[in-house]
Amino acid sequence: MSQQIVPDSLKRIERRRLDQGALPGLLGYRLRLAQQAVFRDFAASVHGLSPGRVGLLIYIDANPGVTQSRLAEAVERDRSTMVGALDQLQSRGLIERRRGDDRRTNGLWLTRAGRGLLARALRAIARHERRIAARLSAAQKRQLLALLDRIAG
Amino acid sequence: MSQQIVPDSLKRIERRRLDQGALPGLLGYRLRLAQQAVFRDFAASVHGLSPGRVGLLIYIDANPGVTQSRLAEAVERDRSTMVGALDQLQSRGLIERRRGDDRRTNGLWLTRAGRGLLARALRAIARHERRIAARLSAAQKRQLLALLDRIAG
DNA sequence: TAAGATTGTTTGATGTCCCAACAGATTGTG
DNA sequence: CACAATCTGTTGGGACATCAAACAATCTTA
Incomplete structure (x- = not known):
């Protein structure tokens, strides 16, 4: 019943983009x-x-021999999370684990393939x-980076 | 062996904050x-x-009776993803599904509890x-939002 | 040397997401 | 009007990424 009364103009309104409410005002949302x-x-x-994976490769490339724990700490992830991520990269032949002098640790290194892929990436x-x-613009980019740093603290 | 030769100064270097390589230069990373x-x-x-969940409540509050599909479209998620998310909110008594005039659809509404929780949130x-x-500063916040919009396109 | 800390790992759980397939309902077309 | 096409919500399966707890091997410290 009500359906027959609704004019097309209203139906079109119904199909309009949704009202975003308070969302657009929030910095976190825009971010x-x-x-x-x-x-x-x-x-x-x-x-x-x-x-994230590229980030790991960059870290390992810049810090050859870094241990899993130190890497986990650097990217603020749990040690146990790192295991799976590194398993991935290792199974793709991109990194290598070498037992460290401290035999509890694994030192991490890019393989030749890893270096190649990272360079391409x-x-x-x-x-x-x-x-x-x-x-x-260049100035705007500088500005944006500076403002983001203030947010990131 | 090599361990005994490494001087403390070097050990301290080893413990230093990791080199972040190319990461800090990347806009996406800083973002x-x-x-x-x-x-x-x-x-x-x-x-x-x-x-994300608060976002859904905000959307529903601003668009009472919106269907699941339209909401999914608005937040760029799959219809099937929305089912689980809405199940969560409904099981917590925050939203209500009402069958629409088009009987394929569910219209979404905040419950009294949902409106209360949203207000507090x-x-x-x-x-x-x-x-x-x-x-x-206020000017900086305006600037940041404007720059983010340029990035978001 | 014994107690304590650290490292990598496994296991189990949570949260978020997508795709494919489906039944019920509606719409469009011949 | 009948029937094909489309749309809607749902289910089931799987993919990730994440953390916490527990553990054995190893190192450090008292």
Whole structure:
């Protein structure tokens, strides 16, 4: 009954974009939107490796021989989380675990394949970064990074 | 053997903060750090509801009677993902599903309890927002939001 | 040397998400 | 009007990423 009375103009209103309520005013929400956009572009640029995994490769490359615990601490994850992540990278032949002098520890190293993949990924990331930064002037990018640092504390 | 030769000065170097390699230069990385900081503060402020779940409540509050599909579309999630999320909220007595005129659909509504919880959550979020924004001047916050929008596209 | 701490690991749990398939309901087309 | 196409919510299966607790091997300290 009510359906027959509703004019088309109202039906169109019903189909309008939803009201976002208080969401757009929240810094965290806007931050998330920006991050999602960047993540999408990253995923489209770098195939088969998430930002987090690339981050691990970068850390290991910059700190050859680092132990699992120290790496976990650096990226603020649990030791047990690191095991699975490193298993992935190792099973793909990208990293190597070598027992350390302290025989409780594993030192982590990039394999030749790992270095190759990282180099390729870094080139893709450089393109990705340029694509993102193209929406900003150099001064704006500096500004944004500075403001983000204030937020991150 | 080698262990006995390593001087303390070197050992201290080994314990230093890890080299972050190319990471700090990347916009996406800095964005993630800022978002993580905001997320931590959110979690400490709003207990028992993730930002995403609060987002759903805000949407439903602003669009009473919205269908599950439209809501899923608005937050860019699969329809089937929405089922579980709404089951959660419904089992906690925060929302209600009412069969729509189109009997395929469920219209979504906040219950009295849902409105109460949302009101409390919004007050907590307002405090959270002030705490975050306190690190910025009003002009800086405007600037940050504008820059984030450029990134988000 | 015995007690305590650290390291990597396993196991179990939580949370969030997607896809494929499906039945019921509605819409569009011939 | 009948029937194919489409839409809606749901289920079941799986993929990730994460943490906490417990454990054996190893190292450090008292």
